[in-house]
Amino acid sequence: MPRSSSDAPLAIRLAADHGEIDALFREARAAMDREARTEAHRAIDRIWMRLAVHIRAEHTALFPVLVEAWPDLAASLRGLREDHDVFMATLASAVNALKGPDVDWASVKASVETVRRRLIPHNALEEERIYPLAGQLEEGPRARLDEAVARELAALPGRYGAR
Secondary structure, rough: OOOOOOOOOOOHHHHHHHHHHHHHHHHHHHHHHHHOHHHHHHHHHHHHHHHHHHHHHHHHHHHHHHHHHHHHHHHHHHHHHHHHHHHHHHHHHHHHOOOOOOOOOOHHHHHHHHHHHHHHHHHHHHHHHHHHHOOOHHHHHHHHHHHHHHHHHHOOOOOHHOO
């Protein structure tokens, strides 16, 4: 489903975004396997950017609305935020490692794989337990949330599209 499809339910749009990020991991893995520094740097940076806007959409739009409606979600959302911090720091480290004079490919691959593996249960929790709650909101708050999330997901840095 295209990212611009704002008529899709929020849960479907955010899950589709997870799928697009997964595809970027495959691109990064292929570049790392070839030890193609420029391609690997670009691919991992694109993962970092996509996760950044995805996470920003969750932190600034989705999570506050959901925790207001369901205060008992606070602990689960804190755990997801902690994961987000790990994802971003680990990917930033991998991107920076590719800028140095000597690349430790094993370390870069391990970092990226650590994030990918941790994303699997993380995304499952979001898709199965968190995102569907947005569909239970009343129409007005749900529409405002949909707009806010769509706006955040579209706010990619200019370098994202650069080849």
